[in-house]
Amino acid sequence: MSERSLVLLKPDAVQRGLIGKLVSRLEDRGLKIAGMKLMRLDLPLARRHYAEHVEKPFFGGLAEFMMSSPIVAMAVEGKGAVEAVRSAMGVTNPQSAAPGTIRGDFALDIGRNLIHGSDSPESAERELAIFFAEEELFDYARDSERWITES
Ligand code: DAT
Ligand code: MG
Numbered sequence: 001m002s003e004r005s006l007v008l009l010k011p012d013a014v015q016r017g018l019i020g021k022l023v024s025r026l027e028d029r030g031l032k033i034a035g036m037k038l039m040r041l042d043l044p045l046a047r048r049h050y051a052e053h054v055e056k057p058f059f060g061g062l063a064e065f066m067m068s069s070p071i072v073a074m075a076v077e078g079k080g081a082v083e084a085v086r087s088a089m090g091v092t093n094p095q096s097a098a099p100g101t102i103r104g105d106f107a108l109d110i111g112r113n114l115i116h117g118s119d120s121p122e123s124a125e126r127e128l129a130i131f132f133a134e135e136e137l138f139d140y141a142r143d144s145e146r147w148i149t150e151s
Contacts, residue, residue, distance in 0.1 A: 001139055002149075003081040004034055006127035008116035011069035014038075018106060019072055022115060025088055025102055026076055030148035035075035035128075035137040041067045048130055061111060073131045076117075079149045082124050085117035 009022055027033070041049070046063040053059050076085055090101025094113050097104035107113050118124035128137070 002077055002079050003121060003124070004075050004077045004128060004137075005081045005085045005118045005124045006116070006131060007074040007076045007085055007118075008131075009072035009074070010112075010114055010116065011065060011067075011071055012107075012112045013114045014071060015069050016106075018114065021106075022102060023072075023074075026074075026085065029078075029084055029088055031076045031078040031081060031084060032142060032145075033074055034077040034139070035073075035132045037073050037132075037136070038070050039073055039131075040070045043067065045130070049127060058111075065111060075128055075132055075137050082118055082121050086119065089115050089117050 007026065009019055013019060013022055023033070043063060046066050047054055050059065050062060050066075053062065078084060088102060090097030090103035092103075092113065093110045094103040094107035095110070097107070099105060102115055103113050118127050
């Protein structure tokens with residue numbers, strides 16, 4: 001099995017009807033969805049997921065935003081999935097995100113930047129365990145895979 005990343009389509013993505021478009025960006029890249037669910041964060045979950053940011057001044061606003069609507073949680077799999085998702089997302093502040101990236105094409109504000117993607121394979125492992133039980137993740141082959149990765 002190749003690498004997996006935890007992706008969250010944040011409340012702004014759900015509210016703006018961008019779920020399909022954002023999932024398509026990742027599927028078009030060749031990435032495979034190994035797990036997917038609609039869910040709503042509560043404070044303990046937000047604190048666990050954003051543990052590195054809990055003490056930051058923006059955490060209150062971030063947590064409130066992340067709990068304000070359902071989100072889509074996904075396990076996204078493929079060769080170098082963590083970096084592939086990060087590059088597809090664009091940088092954290094959409095003001096600086098390159099056109100062609102999700103944040104560069106669809107967002108304007110750091111507090112409404114549409115998507116989360118794990119920042120390293122180690123973070124991915126930690127975050128996937130927060131959002132998915134083992135039986136919610138699927139290891140399956142797609143016939144297209146040999147046309148996406150050489151090995
Ligand atoms: P990323 O989501 O690109 O991994 P991060 O992990 O540094 O960025 O921060 C998590 C989220 O917190 C980010 O998507 C938006 C919010 N955030 C980060 N820095 C912020 C800041 N200076 N002001 C307001 N919100 C911020
Ligand atoms: Mg981050």
